[in-house]
Amino acid sequence: GKGGWKDFDERDLLLSYNALKVLEARYLLKNPDTLRYVETPQMMFRRVANFLAKVDLSYGKTEEEVRKVADRFYEVMSSLKFLPNTPTLMNSGTRLGVLSACFVLPVRDSMTTPEGEGIYDTLRAMALVHQQGGGTGFDFSELRPKGDTVASTAGVASGPISFMKIFDVSTDVVKQGGKRRGANMGIMHVWHPDVRDFIKSKTGQLKDAQLQNFNISVGMYDYFMRAVEREEDVPLINPRKTKVPGKGWDYYIVKARGYMDEEYVQEFILNELEEKGGSVWLDESAFVTVDEAMVIAEREGAVTGRVNARAVFDEIVRGAWDSGDPGIVFIDEINRRHPIYYVSKIQATNPCAEEPLLSWESCNLGSINLEKFVIEGDKPTIDWDSLAETITYAVRMLDNVIDANRYPLKQIEDATKKTRKVGLGVMGFSRLLVRLGIPYDSPDALYVSYNLAKFVYYHAFKASIELASEKGSFPAYNPQLYRDIFDTAKPFADMLEILSIKPQVSPSVRKMMERAEKLDFSELKALRVKNGLRNSTVMSIAPTGTISIIAGTSSGIEPLFALAFIRNVAVGKFMEVDPLFLEYLRKYELDDPEVVSKIAETGSVSENVFMPRTIRNIFRTAHEVGPEYHLLHQACWQQWNDSGVSKTINMRSEETPETVSKVYLSAWKLGIKGITVYRDRSKSQQVIYFGIKK
Ligand code: UDP
Structure with missing residues (x-):
């Protein structure tokens, strides 16, 4: 633009050689016929800023107001203080339109279902997501085990792992136009009869050969971990034989664990049950003990055998030691701290596990570059005001991504717009520590982690409350049932104690983190109840594999x-x-x-x-x-x-x-x-x- 080029050039100087290489190879738009670049890095940031700010027009903002918002978006990106995830940078304002990095897709135990949730429906959905640079996560534990019967053909089932291989090959084939390789998370819950094959599916001789486009994780439960500690046996359950189709053994465990509080069951589930004729995933007998749940499963003929929990755990450990796979996702913890637990139960996460999501939900991420918020000097410190301001714009931007997104499937659009999850994360944390002169492996550094997380969460949450006053709450918001995660945050000292580390923090670091330490969440809770909440989740710590290179x-x-x-x-x-x-x-x-x-x-x-x-x-x-x-x-x-x-x-x-x-x-x-x-x-x-x- 007029007179703007000087600024643009200066901003480009912030980019490192590696950043330019990455941008050039995959992000900057080219003319498809001549293959010449049609934008510079600053033009890319402008493209993204304008495209996302434009959303505000549909919320009654004027052109002038939208221009101001766009300038702020441009400012936080071009100063490398905040970057949205790769699909947003690549696809904003282009013919492709998927802007989110994370998706979870359901896999029902059927070739195809009317809701489009069968194995081959999901395979298609996965291809559409991969094509545009998204990563997909699946829970495969609803699939009947290997060797089980298939009534329609009188045949024998080949089991979840055989289907995972098909998903893996499809991922290879759809290499996302060379821009970004599809990443997958495959999860199997620990009660599934095929879990031992699953644990070994990427280790030993198979480690560099099988399921190369998958991270795999075992879906773990508290009952199982306790059985590991006590070296007890646990049952294996055939999901096909449980009373509630598609819910599997963990259906009983959910009931047993009681993620829900009494109020929830009374006021919400029962109403919903009435409306939907009892077809929701939980029923009024939501509270049973683990033992009772096992009796039910046994009675229904769903238990196929028993295994020693410690032996299974040791196999998981051995596999992870040998090859990095499998990881573990803790299903109970995920659901206990899921703010909108009342919508449904989370069974899976995205590929790098920073986003536990409900079926069909997607989430767009973005990360604050913490390194940019160090005030250098004899006693370096953190620029809290600037950080808070950047967080506020970042959340507005991520929220706009939800509306600007072009979703590859109706189910994804519906699920995403119902809960409006966004994931604000951070990058440059260890370099912030270096600039503050704090070793990463010290209680001081942990204290910085704990309080920075608190500060980012506070301001992101606050921003989402403010957005709700302006644009409305997410449709599945229920002010009474919504569970505030700050009510269950573990105290700093308690966590260090678990690993026998003394929580000795130096006075200067305590002083530096005072701003975060003093934050009062009870006020925020009152505000949330009064004004609403725009996004059911606001935070998520992503790997930032590529955007951290761009940010240097x-x-x-x-x-x-x-x-x-x-x-x-x-x-x-x-x-x-x-x-x-x-x-x-x-x-x-x-x-x-x-x-x-x-x-x-x-x-x-x-x-x-x-x-x-x-x-x-x-x-x-x-x-x-x-x-x-x-x-x-x-x-x-x-x-x-x-x-x-x-x-x-x-x-x-x-x-x-x-x-x-x-x-x-x-x-x-x-x-x-x-x-x-x-x-x-x-x-x-x-x-x-x-x-x-x-
Ligand atoms: N992801 C993917 N393919 C990739 C890298 C990432 O599908 O090659 C997805 C995956 O869901 C991952 C998420 O993007 O969890 C975020 O990854 P990251 O933060 O590394 O992405 P960036 O925005 O830095 O490219």
Whole structure:
């Protein structure tokens, strides 16, 4: 635009070489005939900002007001303070129109169903989502087990894993036009008779061969974890034989666990039951004990056998140690802390597990670049006002994505607009710590995690309440039944105690986090009840695999991966030296090429006795950070968060299965919703190798 080009050029200078490479390869629009670029990075941010702001016209805003909103959206993106997820950047204002990264699709035990939820209906839905850059999650545990009967053909069922293989091949075929590879999450609940085959489906000889487009996770329950601790037997259930078609054994467990409070059952379910003639997924006998539930399953002939819970758990641990799969998603915790538990029960998550979603729901994500909110100086601190303001615009933007989205299927549109979930996350967390001079593996850092999460959640939630006054609440909002997650956030000290870490926080860090520490949620609750709520969830910690490269910062809440490393991405290999690390080396006059290339051999410095102590403490990489600190950071970000956290518990290759076992058990106790471990070099293909020497 007129006179604007100077600013545009300056903003482009914020982009690193790698950011430009990624943008050029996949994000910037090209003329389809000549293949010439038709936009610069700043024009891309403008395209997205204008397209999303335009939504406000349909809420009665004037052209002038919309222009102002668009300017703010542009501002937060082009300053790299906030970026929406990849599909929003790629597809806004284009012929494709899917803007969300996360989807969960139902899989019923039938070839096809009138609602379009059968196996082959879902296969088609998956292809449509993948085509436009979305990731899909599925719960396959409603499918009858291998060897079970098929009445219509008098044949024998081939089981859920055989169908997963078809989904996997389809994913390979629809490689999303070369822009983004389809990612899947396959979940099987732990009561399913095929669960042991499922656990082994990606480990041992199969690890680099089978289901390569799937992350897999076992859907875990509290009853099962308790049985693991007591080494008790648990039943396996055939979902086809349970009384409620398609609900499976966990139908009984839901009843047994009582996610619902009395008020809910009285006021909501019974009404709904009356209206729908008893066809909802829960009935008035919602409260039974686990033992009673087992008796019911037994009586109905649904129990196919019993297994020792500890033995199954050990197989999960062994698989994860060997190959990273399976992970675990804790179904009870997910539903207990699902604010709109009264709509239905969550059975699955998206591929990286940051979004537990109901069937057909989609969610669009976006992440704040925390590194941008450090005020440098002798005593660096956080720019809280700027952070709060950015959060407010980010939530408005994400909410507009829901309306601007072009949904590939009617069911997805309906489910998404009914609950209006958005997922505001963060990136650049470990680089914020470096800039604050705090080692990632310290109680101080955990305290920062805990309070930053609280601050982000507070302001995101507040923004959603304000949006409700302006544009209305999400249709499934029920002010009485809605469950505020801040009522159940675990106290900081309690979590550290679970892993026997003393919650000793230095006074200066306490002081720095005061703003977050003091936030009062009871006021916010009153506001929510009075004014409503625009989005049923507002937060989610995404991996930010690509947008963190565009922002030039560390991904999600992960520690630095390596100070120098080779990154394999779709467009090529990059050798990277962390610029923040270089800055520090310069301070100590250690930025000689000889020193840097020596460091690049291993990617880390913590064992290099010639390095200054400050550098060795602050630049701890993912494999040097102990599993307990990985876990606790994840737990801190989970407490103030109505969705989930994507995090990999990275480990050295020498770690034993015992460590994995401890990590999985502690994750359950810490109230983590989903957990994944990765032992270095346990797969032949990994995206990032640290160090140059191999
Ligand atoms: N995702 C996907 N394919 C990919 C990467 C990501 O489908 O190649 C989906 C997946 O659901 C994941 C989500 O996008 O959980 C967010 O991933 P990430 O934060 O890494 O995406 P970004 O916006 O940084 O590209």
